[in-house]
Amino acid sequence: MAIASTNSTSTAALPGLSVNTVLMVLIAGAAGTLAFDLWGKAIAPLLGLGGLAPVGLARGFLGALGLPNSGAWGNVMHLFLVGAIAYPVGWLFIARPILAKVMPGLHWSIASALYGVGLWVFAIGFIAWVAGNPAFLGFTRITWVALAGHVIYGVVAAATIVHLERRAA
Template sequence: MLVLIGGAAGTIAFDLFGRAISPILGFASLNPIGLARGFLGTLGLPNSGAYGHLMHLLFVGLLAYPIGWLFVARPVFSRVLVGLHWAFASAAYGVGLWVFAIGGIAWFAGNPAFLGFAPIAWVALVAHVLYSVVTAATINYIERLQHAR
């Protein structure tokens, strides 16, 4: 449940920033569904809008990325960079997610790596860092509530 709640909070922050706030501020609008569809299509899998949403929202946003934070990145950061505050560690994790998604997945799906460093790539960087910090903050908050009982 911790993974799903943290992932939901992070995904809401990611989509709210990347698809609403960024364009309102005059920056690019993210299209994570398009990227997910391109990835699925490259694998020869069904890649309709519904499958793109399923990939982005459920598999990536609610499961894979928060599981990566909770069971891989957070333990590694706590052992390698002892004393590093979770906010900095989660921001670094967000940069790693950006490298993976926009550097690797975008390229695999037939786009230039890092989307050619076009303005949308920088919006994606902010959105991935925001996602990871909100996810980590939500998980930390729930854990503190559980320990306070």
């Protein structure tokens, strides 16, 4: 079995917009979000590292924009709009093609971990700040739990996409 790098034809080219692509995005996003939440809400707290509160962060962000920010809207934002759609779309259509051009031959697992770091910078560096928190949540213990969670998300979502692409080929 060949190892997929970010510059192989199946991973560097932009996927066509189809029902299969939409399903792949949703499945990869669901898998990544499940892994993120399992880490941030169960495993990290069991290890005494603290727990993530992505719904609270989403609510703060929505409120800062003057949008409805109930718990339900926070869940819609975290679980669906960001986790199931925006982040996997960002991987497929932005990060993966750019990384394939900038660092050809980089294995998808390393590329997706770098993508996770980028997600962390965006979420904990920028979104947390807009929501009224210190950027990077003041570099407390939860900052590093969030870094691990975003890297886990990136790798799991990308692994799901790689798996689904290989099955389709």
